[in-house]
Ligand SMILES: Nc1nc2c(ncn2[C@@H]2O[C@H](COP(=O)(O)OP(=O)(O)OP(=O)(O)O)[C@@H](O)[C@H]2O)c(=O)[nH]1
């Protein structure tokens with residue numbers, strides 16, 4: 379794979395006006411190109427990792443802005459190439475003018491994620507770490523940030539490397555067995571190899587399964603607010619997000635469609651989904667809304683089952699809840715009615731919170747209950763959690779051949795067949811960190827990054 383080595387430039391700070399904007403230049407000629415529009419101490423003479431005050435001038439020699447240039451020389455830079463970072467005043471005009479001058483001087487506008495792609499090509503980080511950088515930039519909560527920074531710092535990559543080593547050891551033990559097969563000597567006990575393969579399979583399985591929680595933490599944990607009409611679901615959404623997000627009225631069937639809002643509580647981002655009240659209806663539009671409510675049940679990590687204390691009713695959808703979903707019964711309107719009758723209808727063992735969406739009584743307790751559940755999604759806070767769909771797919775792809783390895787070892791299959799399956803496992807795990815990859819895969823991954831990253 380050949381990576382282009384031309385010099386690229388881009389505005390690395392967000393679009394719009396700010397106090398300062400950073401323009402990044404990277405490539406063999408980054409320093410020489412910047413020097414052509416630089417007035418101040420020649421950057422070509424500057425040491426690596428040094429900062430300089432000077433001006434940017436246009437073709438006529440007129441000053442566009444005063445700025446600070448930071449110089450990083452290859453290979454000790456983010457991309458491994460010569461890099462100049464210009465901190466200019468954050469005017470949109472200045473930012474565009476400086477980029478325009480850099481392009482006139484021979485740089486090219488960077489594509490999405492091109493700086494990080496070059497860092498990957500230079501071996502500064504592997505693919506999983508590069509994706510961690512993107513997740514870190516996108517993180518909105520402490521929990522999402524913690525997972526991203528662990529990935530960026532190589533936590534996941536180290537775990538994969540350990541698995542890679544174990545697989546190689548398995549393969550080499552099998553090869554030994556093959557080399558001496560004529561002599562009828564068994565070098566590695568198949569039982570031991572089997573135990574090792576099972577351990578690897580369980581690890582791959584655990585990592586793949588952690589995606590559901592990981593993705594929920596990254597994107598916002600989906601919490602569906604479900605119940606009959608008029609129980610106060612929309613009022614509860616408004617109380618939880620602290621805003622008049624959904625229309626509230628005493629008319630049954632007010633909410634017709636899913637209404638979502640995202641809010642941070644504690645270390646987590648939650649995505650609340652208010653739904654149409656479930657009841658029998660002849661109204662076609664309302665029925666379409668109720669169908670969506672039932673679909674929302676299937677997609678939620680947490681279900682808030684809202685019950686009206688003054689008018690508790692049985693729910694027909696409780697049976698459809700999956701094992702990995704968390705149910706919380708929320709008895710609402712406790713400001714006007716006793717919760718006793720409602721509590722009697724809730725299946726034993728269900729987490730129950732009594733609230734009044736109207737007065738906000740109990741809402742803090744409900745928030746605590748939600749963060750408690752979110753915390754439990756991180757089974758072991760120190761453990762690796764997969765948040766990237768590409769990584770999960772690669773892990774699932776690796777599960778099939780590792781299962782074949784296990785069956786092969788129990789059924790005394792010849793070592794060379796097993797070794798072939800082992801290689802396939804290695805291939806899929808390697809695709810996560812990018813030891814095996816193609817230009818198309820790289821282009822797809824980095825196109826999701828922002829320009830200037
Ligand atoms: N007293 C009291 N009234 C409440 C409370 N919560 C909601 N209400 C009232 O109950 C009625 C229904 O509230 P909504 O939030 O619209 O109920 P909903 O479950 O979203 O109803 P649908 O959208 O029709 O399914 C409104 O008149 C609210 O003011 C509460 O805690 N106490």
Ligand SMILES: [Mg+2]
Nearest residue numbers: 611612632633
């Ligand atoms: Mg409603």
